[in-house]
Amino acid sequence: MNIISFPEKEQWPALLARPVFEAKDIEEKVLPILAQVKEQGDEGIRILARKFDQTELSDLAFSEAEMAAAEEKLDHELKEAIHQAYRNIYAFHKTQLQPSEKIETMPGVTCWRRSVGIEKVGIYIPGGSAPLFSTVLMLGIPAQIAGCREVVLCTPSDHPAILYAAKLVGVTKAFRIGGAQAVAAMAYGTESVPKVYKIFGPGNQYVTTAKMLISKEGIAIDMPAGPSEVAVYADDTAVPDFVAADLLSQAEHGPDSQVILVSESLTLLESVNTALQSQLEKLPRKELAARSIANSKAILVRSQEEAILLLNRYAAEHLILSIQNAEAVSEKIINAGSIFLGNYTPESCGDYASGTNHTLPTNGYAKAYSGVSVDSFVKKITVQSITEQGIRNIGPTVQAMAAAESLDAHKMAVSIRLESLLQ
Amino acid sequence: MNIISFPEKEQWPALLARPVFEAKDIEEKVLPILAQVKEQGDEGIRILARKFDQTELSDLAFSEAEMAAAEEKLDHELKEAIHQAYRNIYAFHKTQLQPSEKIETMPGVTCWRRSVGIEKVGIYIPGGSAPLFSTVLMLGIPAQIAGCREVVLCTPSDHPAILYAAKLVGVTKAFRIGGAQAVAAMAYGTESVPKVYKIFGPGNQYVTTAKMLISKEGIAIDMPAGPSEVAVYADDTAVPDFVAADLLSQAEHGPDSQVILVSESLTLLESVNTALQSQLEKLPRKELAARSIANSKAILVRSQEEAILLLNRYAAEHLILSIQNAEAVSEKIINAGSIFLGNYTPESCGDYASGTNHTLPTNGYAKAYSGVSVDSFVKKITVQSITEQGIRNIGPTVQAMAAAESLDAHKMAVSIRLESLLQ
Numbered sequence: 001m002n003i004i005s006f007p008e009k010e011q012w013p014a015l016l017a018r019p020v021f022e023a024k025d026i027e028e029k030v031l032p033i034l035a036q037v038k039e040q041g042d043e044g045i046r047i048l049a050r051k052f053d054q055t056e057l058s059d060l061a062f063s064e065a066e067m068a069a070a071e072e073k074l075d076h077e078l079k080e081a082i083h084q085a086y087r088n089i090y091a092f093h094k095t096q097l098q099p100s101e102k103i104e105t106m107p108g109v110t111c112w113r114r115s116v117g118i119e120k121v122g123i124y125i126p127g128g129s130a131p132l133f134s135t136v137l138m139l140g141i142p143a144q145i146a147g148c149r150e151v152v153l154c155t156p157s158d159h160p161a162i163l164y165a166a167k168l169v170g171v172t173k174a175f176r177i178g179g180a181q182a183v184a185a186m187a188y189g190t191e192s193v194p195k196v197y198k199i200f201g202p203g204n205q206y207v208t209t210a211k212m213l214i215s216k217e218g219i220a221i222d223m224p225a226g227p228s229e230v231a232v233y234a235d236d237t238a239v240p241d242f243v244a245a246d247l248l249s250q251a252e253h254g255p256d257s258q259v260i261l262v263s264e265s266l267t268l269l270e271s272v273n274t275a276l277q278s279q280l281e282k283l284p285r286k287e288l289a290a291r292s293i294a295n296s297k298a299i300l301v302r303s304q305e306e307a308i309l310l311l312n313r314y315a316a317e318h319l320i321l322s323i324q325n326a327e328a329v330s331e332k333i334i335n336a337g338s339i340f341l342g343n344y345t346p347e348s349c350g351d352y353a354s355g356t357n358h359t360l361p362t363n364g365y366a367k368a369y370s371g372v373s374v375d376s377f378v379k380k381i382t383v384q385s386i387t388e389q390g391i392r393n394i395g396p397t398v399q400a401m402a403a404a405e406s407l408d409a410h411k412m413a414v415s416i417r418l419e420s421l422l423q
Numbered sequence: 424m425n426i427i428s429f430p431e432k433e434q435w436p437a438l439l440a441r442p443v444f445e446a447k448d449i450e451e452k453v454l455p456i457l458a459q460v461k462e463q464g465d466e467g468i469r470i471l472a473r474k475f476d477q478t479e480l481s482d483l484a485f486s487e488a489e490m491a492a493a494e495e496k497l498d499h500e501l502k503e504a505i506h507q508a509y510r511n512i513y514a515f516h517k518t519q520l521q522p523s524e525k526i527e528t529m530p531g532v533t534c535w536r537r538s539v540g541i542e543k544v545g546i547y548i549p550g551g552s553a554p555l556f557s558t559v560l561m562l563g564i565p566a567q568i569a570g571c572r573e574v575v576l577c578t579p580s581d582h583p584a585i586l587y588a589a590k591l592v593g594v595t596k597a598f599r600i601g602g603a604q605a606v607a608a609m610a611y612g613t614e615s616v617p618k619v620y621k622i623f624g625p626g627n628q629y630v631t632t633a634k635m636l637i638s639k640e641g642i643a644i645d646m647p648a649g650p651s652e653v654a655v656y657a658d659d660t661a662v663p664d665f666v667a668a669d670l671l672s673q674a675e676h677g678p679d680s681q682v683i684l685v686s687e688s689l690t691l692l693e694s695v696n697t698a699l700q701s702q703l704e705k706l707p708r709k710e711l712a713a714r715s716i717a718n719s720k721a722i723l724v725r726s727q728e729e730a731i732l733l734l735n736r737y738a739a740e741h742l743i744l745s746i747q748n749a750e751a752v753s754e755k756i757i758n759a760g761s762i763f764l765g766n767y768t769p770e771s772c773g774d775y776a777s778g779t780n781h782t783l784p785t786n787g788y789a790k791a792y793s794g795v796s797v798d799s800f801v802k803k804i805t806v807q808s809i810t811e812q813g814i815r816n817i818g819p820t821v822q823a824m825a826a827a828e829s830l831d832a833h834k835m836a837v838s839i840r841l842e843s844l845l846q
Contacts, residue, residue, distance in 0.1 A: 023639075081823035088528035088817075095526055096536070101518055105511035105778035113519070116757050118791050119735075130828045161827055197791035212639060216446075220791035224641055239843070245836040252832040279839075284831050330806055334539050341808040344840055348833040349809055352824045353817055355528035356805040368541050368620035368643035370803040380793040382779040383753055385764040386772055394511075394776055400504035401775045404584055405553045408707050409675040410771040413668040416702075417767055420662070 001247075001261065001276065001298040003269050015297060016314045018226060018258060018363050026209045030180045033206075034213060037184035042191045048181045053156065060192045062163060062174040070163035078161060082133070085353035086168055089141045092355030096374035097145060108390025115378040117147035118220075120194060122186035123171070124154050124201035127178055131159035132202070134351065138358050139200045139222075139372065140169025146377035152196055154182035179203075180210035187214040198222075200359070200372065222372055226363030229258030230347055231316035233307055233329075234272070236265050238322035239343055243268075244275035246320055249348050251292035252285045259296035260314065262307050269298045308332050315366040318347045337366045391417050424670075424684065424699065424721040426692050438720060439737045441649060441681060441786050449632045453603045456629075457636060460607035465614045471604045476579065483615045485586060485597040493586035501584060505556070508776035509591055512564045515778030519797035520568060531813025538801040540570035541643075543617060545609035546594070547577050547624035550601055554582035555625070557774065561781050562623045562645075562795065563592025569800035575619055577605035602626075603633035610637040621645075623782070623795065645795055649786030652681030653770055654739035654759075656730055656752075657695070659688050661745035662766055666691075667698035669743055672771050674715035675708045682719035683737060685730050692721045731755050738789040741770045760789045814840050 007015055036044040042060060049055045071079070102112045123139045125132050136153070143151045153171045155162055156178025166174050175193055177185055183203075189195025198220035199211060208225040215221045230250040234243050247259050263269050276293060283289055301307045308329065311319060315335035323329060326341040333339060337360030338350055351358045359372035386394065395414045402410035430438055459467040465483060472478045494502070525535045546562045548555050559576070566574045576594045578585055579601025589597050598616055600608055606626075612618025621643035622634060631648040638644045653673040657666050670682050686692050699716060706712055724730045731752065734742060738758035746752060749764040756762060760783030761773055774781045782795035809817065818837045825833035 077823050078827050081820040081827075084529075084817075084820040085824060088532065091528045092526050092534045095524055098521060103515050103518055103778065105514045106507075109511065109772070109777050111515045111778040113796070114754075119757055130830060132828065134824055134828065216635060216639075218647055218786060218788055220788075241839055241843075242836070245832070245839045249830070249832040249836040252830060279835070283835070289832060327806075327808065331537075333804065334542060335802075336804050338805040338807070341806065344811055344814040345807055345809040346836040346840065348825060348830075348836045349532070349814070349817055349821050350805075350807055351833060352821045354532050354807045354809065355526065355534040356807055361802075363641060365641055365643075366802065366804075368802065370801075371805060373536070373803060375798065375803070378793075379758075379784075379789065379791065380796060380798070381756065381759050381789075382761040382773075382794060383750075383764065384761070384768055384773055384777045384779055385750065386768040386777065388767055391767040391772070394507075394772055397504040397507040398772050398775045400500050401508060401557055402771060404501050404504075405555065405557065407553060407672070407675060407771075409668065409672040409712060410774060412702070412706070413665070413672040413769040413771045416664055416668045417769065420664075 001273055001293060001296050003298045003300060005300040006302060007299060012310060012313060015299065019256065021205065023209060026205050027213065030206055030209045030213060033180045034184045034210060037181050037190065038188045045177055045181050045185055045190065052179060057176065060175050060177060062176060067163050067167050067174065070160035070167070073160035074164055079164070082137070082161065082165060082168065085134070085137055086141065088353050088355040089137055090145070093142050093145050093374050106393050108387040109384070109394050111382065111384045113380045113382050115380050117149065117378055118198050119148065120150040120152070120196040121148045121377060122152045122154065122196035122199040124182055124199065124203055124207060125157065125162060126203045126207065127156035131157050131162055133159065133161035133165040134358065135202060136162055136165035136169060140166065140171060142357070142372060142374045143377045144170050145374050148377055150194055150196065152186055152194055154186060180206045183207060183210035183214060187217070187219045222359060222376060223361055223369050224363070224365060227256035227258060228253045229316055229362055230318040230320065231260040231262065231311055231314055232320040232322060233262045233311060234268055234322040235263060235324060236268055237324050238268060240268065240271035240275045242343055242346070243272045243322055244279050246346050247276065247293065247296070248279055248283065248289050249346065250318070251289040251296070252283065254288060255291040255295070257292045259292060260316070261298040262301060262310060264301055264303065264307065266300055269300060273298070304329070315364045317360045317362045317366065318350070320347060335367045337361050337371050388421055392421065424696055424716060424719050426721045426723060428723040429725060430722060435733060435736060438722065442679065444628065446632060449628050450636065453629055453632045453636060456603045457607045457633060460604050460613065461611045468600055468604050468608055468613065475602060480599065483598050483600060485599060490586050490590050490597065493583035493590070496583035497587055502587070505560070505584065505588060505591065508557070508560055509564065511776050511778040512560055513568070516565050516568050516797050529813070529816050531810040532807070532817050534805065534807045536803045536805050538803050540572065540801055541621050542571065543573040543575070543619040544571045544800060545575045545577065545619035545622040547605055547622065547626055547630060548580065548585060549626045549630065550579035554580050554585055556582065556584035556588040557781065558625060559585055559588035560592060563589065563594060565780070565795065565797045566800045567593045568797050571800055573617055573619070575609055575617055577609060603629045606630060606633035606637060610640070610642045645782060645799060646784055646792045647786070647788060650679035650681060651676045652739055652785055653741040653743065654683040654685065654734055654737055655743040655745060656685045656734060657691055657745040658686060658747060659691055660747050661691060663691065663694035663698045665766055665769070666695045666745055667702050669769050670699065670716065670719070671702055671706065671712050672769065673741070674712040674719070675706065677711060678714040678718070680715045682715060683739070684721040685724060685733060687724055687726065687730065689723055692723060696721070727752070738787045740783045740785045740789065741773070743770060758790045760784050760794050811844055815844065
């Protein structure tokens with residue numbers, strides 16, 4: 001890692017900048033895919049699978065038998081691990097459901113909010129080298145807790161762990177559809193695939209561009225996407241070998257991965273660099289990780305105050321605080337997706353099983369966006385109920401405000417009720 | 424109103440369809456405005472104000488003196504009404520802050536969520552005939568409760584009630600900037616206007632298109648926008664005069680407004696129609712409302728079950744239940760922005776002062792989106808802390824899952840810690 005010593009604040013924007021991708025070209029490729037699925041439905045999906053994936057899709061849906069057979073194919077240890085992760089993720093997300101509380105804002109005027117699961121949601125899980133069954137858990141469990149009635153899964157992978165996790169979280173329909181056409185299928189609906197109201201999940205640039213495009217049409221999406229990233233803030237209490245391992249676990253996602261290490265200790269930065277070299281040697285995906293590490297930055301700062309300022313400016317998806325008083329410092333972090341405290345909380349625990357969600361805001365979006373949670377799968381409907389006494393109490397306020405906004409009919413809706421009560 | 428008797432389900436999509444606007448043309452007009460503000464900052468804003476509004480903007484910011492003087496200009500009754508609305512909205516929104524709760528998902532593995540106010544937010548308030556000071560309250564109060572540090576307001580209006588409300592909710596900087604250029608100023612920042620991370624507020628099609636465009640660049644927005652709408656479900660316990668007044672208070676927003684009345688009683692529908700005619704006569708904005716009412720639909724249905732199905736399909740921004748057992752029926756509503764129960768809860772009370780928020784999902788977006796709340800102004804950052812015992816407990820689960828996803832470095836980040844604990 002390149003060590004940058006005491007950069008001035010004017011250098012921070014360049015230092016913390018994320019790579020910028022040109023979306024325009026990809027949009028032009030994705031738009032016809034969306035149109036074809038919208039117009040031709042299932043047949044459009046089959047044509048696109050032939051064209052892009054050289055795949056002949058006879059049945060779009062995974063059968064019940066296929067779903068059931070997935071369990072047989074999993075080894076016992078992995079099945080147990082999936083169950084343990086399920087329990088932890090479920091336990092943490094369960095507490096995110098907010099109970100409805102009635103508030104009497106003034107006598108006779110009562111307001112409350114009801115959390116209602118989004119009726120139909122879609123989950124996309126990409127194919128490729130890593131079968132992301134963990135993401136099935138991360139998206140399916142909050143959907144299950146939220147009470148979504150229809151949970152549709154699209155994935156080009158038939159890995160048994162994906163199908164098994166899908167069954168566990170109560171996916172109602174699963175389809176072997178990949179790419180931008182899967183997003184289109186769930187956004188518009190086809191003969192086989194139900195139209196959903198919100199689409200979740202990771203994917204390549206075609207998938208994420210398709211999500212951005214359908215979100216312009218009013219279909220909700222989880223959040224805008226960018227390459228995964230980690231920032232580590234470490235002091236001399238950190239174990240360099242642990243820090244190096246955490247940086248590498250981010251770097252193995254690919255050369256786009258963003259890795260930043262911040263410290264007030266040059267010794268620590270140098271020790272981590274040494275540890276990185278020796279651990280890199282042992283990794284099967286060594287080349288991939290090495291390229292990402294070469295792009296990453298080790299930043300030496302003057303003080304903890306400066307470190308916190310820089311980390312808040314960066315707004316990391318994952319932030320590891322390998323420092324003394326990690327919890328106290330975490331209270332000063334205002335921009336991050338998920339925070340990991342101390343020497344024994346590697347990011348990979350949050351990626352799989354600690355209980356928190358691993359679908360998190362990248363690319364600095366943590367300044368305004370939260371990670372996925374049960375909130376992402378519910379709508380909160382407000383309700384109000386006003387009694388005769390209530391309208392007498394609140395009426396004059398509404399009349400005065402409506403009149404001042406020149407909305408006469410708004411005022412009349414109150415006046416007509418108040419007058420009826422005088423009779 | 425046109426009464427449609429017992430429409431078949433196949434007719435529902437056409438009956439419940441919203442008007443579709445062609446965004447492409449407007450995008451082409453808005454893109455150069457965004458670019459000009461991005462490149463030229465304050466000077467770009469001044470040039471655009473000259474061009475579009477024939478206005479010479481010397482000071483972009485409202486001065487402290489102007490903000491203070493606003494209070495003097497307001498009459499006592501309106502000031503009192505604003506204060507009453509403030510108290511009710513504050514009381515209801517205050518309960519939306521979710522406390523942080525630590526969950527031990529397995530021994531030694533603790534997870535929690537911290538709600539943190541988005542550091543910098545922007546509020547847009549349009550000019551035009553209605554000075555929407557109520558919207559300043561609806562957006563500013565949750566920002567205040569969330570603890571947003573910088574709350575920027577842009578508005579082309581200098582109505583004292585807008586400036587007074589802005590002061591009340593703690594707006595930190597207010598600017599006399601209107602239109603798409605205001606959205607651009609808050610999205611990119613200029614010499615005067617701070618760059619914010621999320622932009623809220625209503626506006627014309629230029630403003631809402633600007634919001635959609637900047638949201639593609641990663642600036643968050645409150646929600647996609649469409650024309651305002653109300654659905655009323657009424658039975659023979661409803662007062663036709665009240666229902667008519669509620670429909671008109673929606674209709675006066677303009678000819679785009681969507682108004683739907685649903686009932687199992689033809690008598691009720693006919694009585695409402697009669698009441699509408701006589702109330703329309705008394706309205707100053709009579710022509711506007713009449714055009715909107717002419718486009719609206721009174722739908723006669725066979726049963727309550729059918730009514731609920733239709734209302735959930737429509738997903739109204741505002742839903743008034745003027746029926747017996749309104750609260751029990753409201754529990755069966757899964758798609759709506761805000762619900763108003765019984766004869767004495769007109770929509771206008773929610774628009775101004777009941778306590779609920781009036782920034783709500785239109786255009787059927789209530790199927791996936793919630794109205795604005797304190798949630799809209801916070802991010803929830805997850806935190807996890809794992810002890811030595813905790814990593815022993817959770818480690819094997821993470822190792823098995825990482826191995827199955829072929830993410831070796833993820834596995835190593837756990838292995839290296841477990842091995843160190845064996846020594």
